[in-house]
Amino acid sequence: MERIYFQAGPTTLPKEVMLRAKKEWDDFENTGLNIMEHSHRGDTYESIHEEAKTRMRQLLNIPDTHDVLFLQGGASLQFAMVPMNLITAQKTAKYVLTGSWSEKAYKEAKRIGSSEIVVSGKETDYRTLPQMIYESFDNDAYLHITSNNTIYGSQWPDLNAFSHPVLVADMSSDIMSRPFSVSQYGLIYAGAQKNLGPAGVTAVIIRKDLLRESESIPSILSYHVHAENRSLYNTPPVYSIYLLNLVLQWMEEQGGVEEMERRNKKKAETLYNAIDNSSGFYQGYCTPESRSLMNVTFNLNTEEAERHFIKESEAHGFYGLKGHRSVGGIRASIYNAVSQESCEELAAFMLHFQEKYGK
Numbered sequence: 001m002e003r004i005y006f007q008a009g010p011t012t013l014p015k016e017v018m019l020r021a022k023k024e025w026d027d028f029e030n031t032g033l034n035i036m037e038h039s040h041r042g043d044t045y046e047s048i049h050e051e052a053k054t055r056m057r058q059l060l061n062i063p064d065t066h067d068v069l070f071l072q073g074g075a076s077l078q079f080a081m082v083p084m085n086l087i088t089a090q091k092t093a094k095y096v097l098t099g100s101w102s103e104k105a106y107k108e109a110k111r112i113g114s115s116e117i118v119v120s121g122k123e124t125d126y127r128t129l130p131q132m133i134y135e136s137f138d139n140d141a142y143l144h145i146t147s148n149n150t151i152y153g154s155q156w157p158d159l160n161a162f163s164h165p166v167l168v169a170d171m172s173s174d175i176m177s178r179p180f181s182v183s184q185y186g187l188i189y190a191g192a193q194k195n196l197g198p199a200g201v202t203a204v205i206i207r208k209d210l211l212r213e214s215e216s217i218p219s220i221l222s223y224h225v226h227a228e229n230r231s232l233y234n235t236p237p238v239y240s241i242y243l244l245n246l247v248l249q250w251m252e253e254q255g256g257v258e259e260m261e262r263r264n265k266k267k268a269e270t271l272y273n274a275i276d277n278s279s280g281f282y283q284g285y286c287t288p289e290s291r292s293l294m295n296v297t298f299n300l301n302t303e304e305a306e307r308h309f310i311k312e313s314e315a316h317g318f319y320g321l322k323g324h325r326s327v328g329g330i331r332a333s334i335y336n337a338v339s340q341e342s343c344e345e346l347a348a349f350m351l352h353f354q355e356k357y358g359k
Contacts, residue, residue: 007320153297
């Protein structure tokens with residue numbers, strides 16, 4: 001039985017990428033070495049490094065006003081680096097809370113400088129995205145949002161709807177899943193292990209006027225230092241960036257970010273239809289207007305029924321469907337590399353399970 005994975009992350013990579021990486025494992029471009037064995041200062045690796053940056057620029061239409069950095073530490077390190085680099089004297093960082101990850105980002109910012117919550121969806125247990133009415137910018141260091149919320153399954157529907165002089169976004173779980181205007185953002189960060197590649201590298205897109213020198217920030221935590229050194233200040237995660245470049249090449253071959261969005265909408269529609277047409281047997285966690293195209297979350301009537309669903313789904317070859325431990329339920333993560341066919345098979349299983357146990 002072929003296994004089908006819907007893991008929240010690290011998640012499935014495109015099969016074509018894995019096959020190419022396998023082919024090049026012990027001999028990259030006839031050098032006799034794996035790419036991991038090449039010096040990060042050598043021409044062989046640096047060509048991949050710069051190629052990945054160029055591909056990301058082209059796929060997202062990143063303007064020359066912004067720099068692309070490849071860092072480490074995941075989004076969790078960015079929770080600290082953002083306030084360390086962007087909070088200045090007499091300025092306050094503003095946060096929009098839409099789930100656990102934005103809560104963690106805000107918690108780190110409070111440790112570092114003046115920080116406030118401007119709007120929160122916590123009152124609805126993060127089932128609905130809050131109304132975003134906010135126009136007081138004068139004292140802001142930046143405004144921070146989380147574009148997609150993996151645990152609860154919510155996502156801001158329009159990334160171009162926000163307006164702020166220094167808009168910061170954690171896009172770890174939906175970058176490259178749909179087009180948006182990068183120029184509207186001061187800083188974007190994304191852990192790779194959803195749509196970009198494997199865990200180990202974090203992409204940062206930062207407006208160049210925000211690359212400020214500061215003697216109070218350790219060099220390894222300074223965006224300015226990393227930009228000056230082309231993300232080669234210290235040894236980069238070579239293999240993760242190599243695979244990221246292959247994933248970006250795969251996206252180009254598939255038709256780019258616009259094609260990813262078309263596929264993602266169709267995949268999500270397939271699963272949400274299975275939920276909405278179940279006469280209440282399955283209950284979507286988030287309100288329809290807040291639903292994510294990346295993480296489809298739902299519940300059954302009892303925790304026992306959910307455990308049975310997980311057990312039987314695994315017997316049918318579906319893995320990674322258990323909801324996050326903080327909220328329970330079921331979660332199907334359908335990032336770019338997950339196929340339409342996989343979603344259709346899961347929807348068919350959901351109907352089968354409902355017919356079997358819904359009476």
